[in-house]
Amino acid sequence: xxxxxxxxxxxxxLVLVVWQFPWVxxxxxxxxxxxxxxxxxxxxxxxxxxxxxxxxxxHRIGTDGKEYTxxxxxxxxxxFYMRQLVADGxxxxxxxxxxxxxxxxxxxxxxxxxNPRDINGNNIQLYPLLESMPKRVDLEMPxxxxxxxxxxxxxxxxxxxxxxxxKSERFTEALREKGFQFPSLWISGDPSVRKxxxxxxxxxxxxxxxxxxxxxxxxxxxxxxxxxxxxxxxHVFAIEPSAHQFxxxxxxxxxxxxxxTPDYQLVLTGVKQFQPKTxxxxxxxxxxxxxxxxxxxxxxxxxALDASDYHLIRQMDISFENSSxxxxxxxxxxxxxxxxxx
Amino acid sequence: xxxxxxxxxxxxxxxxxxxxSGFAGYSLLxxxxxxALNGIDHAWIVMLxxxxxxxxxxxxxxxxxxxxxxxxxxxxxxxxxxxxxTLHLPVSHLTVITQMLGFGVVAFITCSILNFLLxxxxxxxxxxxxxxxxxxxTALPWYLGGLAAYLLGxxxxxxxxxxxxVFNLLVSLLVMKIYFISDAPASYNSFLPAxxxxxxxxLTLSWIxxxxxxxxxx
Numbered sequence: 001x002x003x004x005x006x007x008x009x010x011x012x013x014l015v016l017v018v019w020q021f022p023w024v025x026x027x028x029x030x031x032x033x034x035x036x037x038x039x040x041x042x043x044x045x046x047x048x049x050x051x052x053x054x055x056x057x058x059h060r061i062g063t064d065g066k067e068y069t070x071x072x073x074x075x076x077x078x079x080f081y082m083r084q085l086v087a088d089g090x091x092x093x094x095x096x097x098x099x100x101x102x103x104x105x106x107x108x109x110x111x112x113x114x115n116p117r118d119i120n121g122n123n124i125q126l127y128p129l130l131e132s133m134p135k136r137v138d139l140e141m142p143x144x145x146x147x148x149x150x151x152x153x154x155x156x157x158x159x160x161x162x163x164x165x166x167k168s169e170r171f172t173e174a175l176r177e178k179g180f181q182f183p184s185l186w187i188s189g190d191p192s193v194r195k196x197x198x199x200x201x202x203x204x205x206x207x208x209x210x211x212x213x214x215x216x217x218x219x220x221x222x223x224x225x226x227x228x229x230x231x232x233x234x235h236v237f238a239i240e241p242s243a244h245q246f247x248x249x250x251x252x253x254x255x256x257x258x259x260x261t262p263d264y265q266l267v268l269t270g271v272k273q274f275q276p277k278t279x280x281x282x283x284x285x286x287x288x289x290x291x292x293x294x295x296x297x298x299x300x301x302x303x304a305l306d307a308s309d310y311h312l313i314r315q316m317d318i319s320f321e322n323s324s325x326x327x328x329x330x331x332x333x334x335x336x337x338x339x340x341x342x
Numbered sequence: 343x344x345x346x347x348x349x350x351x352x353x354x355x356x357x358x359x360x361x362x363s364g365f366a367g368y369s370l371l372x373x374x375x376x377x378a379l380n381g382i383d384h385a386w387i388v389m390l391x392x393x394x395x396x397x398x399x400x401x402x403x404x405x406x407x408x409x410x411x412x413x414x415x416x417x418x419x420x421x422x423x424x425x426x427x428t429l430h431l432p433v434s435h436l437t438v439i440t441q442m443l444g445f446g447v448v449a450f451i452t453c454s455i456l457n458f459l460l461x462x463x464x465x466x467x468x469x470x471x472x473x474x475x476x477x478x479x480t481a482l483p484w485y486l487g488g489l490a491a492y493l494l495g496x497x498x499x500x501x502x503x504x505x506x507x508v509f510n511l512l513v514s515l516l517v518m519k520i521y522f523i524s525d526a527p528a529s530y531n532s533f534l535p536a537x538x539x540x541x542x543x544x545l546t547l548s549w550i551x552x553x554x555x556x557x558x559x560x
Contacts, residue, residue, distance in 0.1 A: 001549055004546055009547060012513065020516060122476070122527075122528040124390055124472050126390055126470060126473070143383060145470070161468055161470060336526035337532060338523060339536075
């Protein structure tokens, strides 16, 4: 018995050393600043990166090393620095030969962030289905939430904690009619009332088919996306941009990134690789171009896309070496799980 | 042996049950207050959209309860030299300490089960399975942490030498960190089976302390 106790103590000490020693070393060492903020400028046809020097002074530098002043950067990125240009009275009448107003810029600007931590977690599989065409202007939370089971949709009335049989059957039938195979593999939506409009949820069914599911005047609305058989989608992200330019993003088994258009088509983007479970993605876009920043374990990958058809205009990669000592750890910034891993 | 432990700890066990149940009850009261003020719909929505679990008040309660149980059960043994007498019984000293710890473990687990039953009895009426199970699974590592605090506390208190006692205390503090390292609700779910086995394995550490005590280490 004493041997067993000694073994347990030895195991605990080993775990503590492998866990705490690298942690202390990494904590004491100064972390490298990995990500550089960069945006693609259509006017300069180049990425402009913000870099801080040793004296904490900000420099705006192109890929060829050319340095831009603050005012020049504002003019080269008129959609991003629109408010500053308007305040200075320098906002142009047209961009790329197209007449544009600050209001239009505000409407068409896009800001999307996807963090692996948002999908790697024990998220609650209950979803409020808002009324997408409310009588009043403001959106309202419904009095029920739904879950998707292997048999269909179940709406649960929150006040009584009971399943609404009639509504559940009606919505289940609507999904079945469109060919939805239960259960769902993936559900994405933004059940918030603090937004301009609601487009319900994007759902992948058991056969990886993509559906749009929402509630219109109390009735179910279901539409399928035209996904070619050769594409097997694994992740879908519902996004509700101000100008309704697109419905969201999707990723397939080959880690290719697609934009979901308002007419239920998939458009392949020029982004090389995006793995939602491990990579961080940020898209800062406007009416003319999108800058897609993907941070993975090896570096930061910037892709400039044409906002009209999402083809690749230009690419920039900055690699970094991970200088931290690997060891046992229980949590990760990429997920919300707690378990031992190396 | 079990009767002796019962006589020694019964008032504390009653107090532990009342206080932990009080905190569990207060957590339910918070949920009930939200439901009374804004409707139970609001409680569901904040749980869904803001990851609220309503049981976060319980986080360190089992830890303190487990630690106090170890103090109540084993400090008198050491202070009044009772352990020396106990170890002279015609039974293996490791069997004796295992029985003493077994009593404490069963008492703590019983108290935890009663706390969980109290939480479940109200929550399952007003919340969907996905919500109440998330609350209980969030609290489970904290209760395992309480059990670990009891076993590590016993290991440290039963240690006869002060220098080694400090070492035990440092190791215990680091081990306890495992149970509180993540704040995300239900984040321990996949780790719970292994963590439970690990927690129960901590019982064996007291065998080292008692063996050293028996050897006359000081």
